[in-house]
Amino acid sequence: MKTGWTGPGKGIMQGWTDGYVTEIGYTYSFHPELQPWPMAEVLGKRSPISPGEPFDYCELGFGQGFSLALLAAANPQARFWGNDINTAHVEHARWLADGAGLSNLSVSSLGFADYAAADLPAFDIVALHGVWSWVGQQQRAEIVTFLDRHLKPGGLVYLGYNVLPGWAQYLPLRELMLAGAKRGQGGLSARIAGALALADRLRAHDAGYFRVNPTVTTRLEALMERPVDYLAHEYFNESWHPAYFTDVAQALASAGLRLVAQGRAADRWEEAALSEIILTVGGQTAADDPNFAELLRDYLTNRPFRRDLFIRDGSGDRAVPERRWAAVGHPRDLPRRATVATRPIDVPFDTAHAALTVLLSGPRTEADLLSGLDGEGQAALATLRALELIAPCLPDDGLSARQESCSRLNDLLLADAATADRMPALASPVTGGGIAVDRVGKLFLAALSSGTDPVLHAFHRLEKVGQRVLRDGKPITTADRHKAELGERWEVFAKRRLPILQMLGAAR
Ligand SMILES: C[S@@+](CC[C@H](N)C(=O)[O-])C[C@H]1O[C@@H](n2cnc3c(N)ncnc32)[C@H](O)[C@@H]1O
Structure with a gap:
């Protein structure tokens, strides 16, 4: 209507x-917060899903559906559902599903109320990114009804939304x-x-x-x-309601949901760094009332966006498999000084660098990795996690099926980059998630797949559609300078990005 x-x-x-x-239409971003395996790693024995095993996942208000399609490609053993009221968004998601042969993805253009009434499985995970604070009170109530009807006991909800007082x-x-x-x-x-x-x-x-x-x-x-x-x-939506955390928590409590963790590693690191201050400021009340402590945290950080993981009552304890880590950044990406979320972090540089160097050759179990590091090993892994330079990865079982469906989607994305600058990530069968790759990187990879020169390929593709990359945020005025700029980018890409993408199975 x-x-x-x-x-x-x-x-x-x-x-x-x-x-x-x-x-x-909405933008074509990939949102790493939607990835299931980092959620499972944080939750440990309370996770509703086990690494590499089947599960049912639903994203409400999925936008262009790129994150959802990528996750479906990276996890062919699982089933993915989603809705978005914008039919053009749903068509785009279907285009991705058809083009990559994703038979485990089904999408619908029903609004939240009708989708809640639809015949759907009980979900292990329901995710909403950038939806809650952009829809009206009625739609928020429909979302809660959906969760009440369709989330399994012990199921997980990821909710990313604009928060007050940050806005x-x-x-x-x-x-x-x-x-x-x-x-x-x-x-x-x-x-x-x-x-x-x-x-x-x-x-x-x-x-x-x-x-x-x-x-x-x-x-x-x-x-x-x-x-x-x-x-x-x-x-420019009719509804736009940045929310206080306490109000969101109260709304979700009616579906038996409570906050269990921050959905982003950087926010978890900051949470630990702030916990003492919160107790000093909020006293016993903050110790007894975790929602009040969260409200204080939002005032301390003044962050504009929360990425929350809520869990539904009724979870059982699962056996937690040994943690395995993969590098998603190169040792050269490791900074000596860094800010995580809103606070500076001490980087144990040498140990963290050694860990990332080991991971360049492939994933390792945490125990294996720590056995080769000095006494700062745990701190180094925590720092690498907070900086999002490492990610949890899946067991080798099922790798070849994951590789097949990731490669189908990735080929589609490389072809798309010839004409459009969108969908800036590729699927990884190693992490069961996505890895950021910009358009120029995708053009380089397309050239490598077809055995042509990466710089010339990217140059001709972009010039053909009348587009040039920017240098220091400014347009490049001549074709020669454009080619030179792409040459410099290829040098960096070949050294720092390509080895990681190949190790993650996102590039051949
Ligand atoms: C801000 S966008 C976020 C999209 C996506 N989650 C992302 O972050 O890229 C909000 C999305 O919610 C969808 N939406 C809004 N109201 C809806 C409703 N009543 N039922 C289903 N989807 C809705 C919009 O079409 C839009 O794609």
Whole structure:
């Protein structure tokens, strides 16, 4: 049903369905937080899934479906479902499934309420990234109903959403842009451009709101650089409700869910670093009430986005297999100083470097890895995890089936890179997840597959579609400089990225 908004004197605004932007499709990102195996590693014996074994996974509001399709390719032993109300999104997900022969992926364009009423299996994992705070109260209630009906006892929910107080300063900016868009002319893209220009004019006239909130100007300048598909979905929905953690926790409690861990390694590291401060500030109340402690954490970090893992009552204890780690970054990527989430981390550089060097030749069990490291081994692994330079990986059983379906999807993605800059990751049969690869990297890999020169291949492909990579954020003006830039990128890619991609089975 098209509902749209009634703007003052402008009639119904088209381009929204159930208050959600549908005129412009969403971006084509890969979200690592959606990967099942890092979730299982964190949960240990409380995990509803065991490495490499079958499971049922559902993503609600999957956008273009790229993350979901990639996970289906990397885990052919499991079954994947998902819905999105935007039929163009669902068509794109089907295109990926058909092109890569993913018979374990089924997608639907039903809204949350109808999807909750559909005949579906009981899921081990239900994931929602960037959905909860972008839909209205009614849709949030429908999501809870879905979880109540379709999540197994002991099942896991991943929820990524905009959180308060991290967004507090920017709420009036969004309201201003929305008010401008409602009163604008033309299609959604034109209205969005008009709304940004309106905000910029106010800023230029020294509006008090911008003066007392200087970070809003920085944000507005950044927004003016972002593509319209991101802006449309991030800021121009009828519903946009950054939420306090305590309110989200209360809503999910009605489906028997409670917070069990942070979904991102960096946030878990920061959580440990902040735990003493939280007890000092919040006293016994924070010790007794984990939701209150989380609220304090959000004030301490002022982070804008949470990635939460909730678990449903009724989990049994599972045997925890030995941990195995794979490198997802090269030893040369290891920094001597780093910030994790919002805080600096001490990097035990030499030991961490030694661990990553060993992992270049392939995954190792944790015990095996530690036996070759000095006394800082545990700290080094924790740091590498927090920096997301290592990832848990799957047993070798089932590797060849995973490799086959990953290669089918990866071939499709390499071919897609010839004409489009989207879907910036490839599937890995080793981790059962994704690994970031940008468009130029995919063009280099396509050249290697067809036995052509990587630099010339990338150069000709890009020039053919009239596109050039940027240098220091600026366009390159001549073809010669473009070729030279691609040559430099190939040097780095061949040394640092290719060995990792090959070891992970994401490149041949
Ligand atoms: C901000 S986007 C996030 C997409 C994706 N999860 C991602 O992070 O890339 C929110 C998604 O929720 C979908 N959506 C909004 N309302 C919905 C509803 N009532 N039922 C199903 N999907 C909905 C939208 O079409 C959109 O793809």
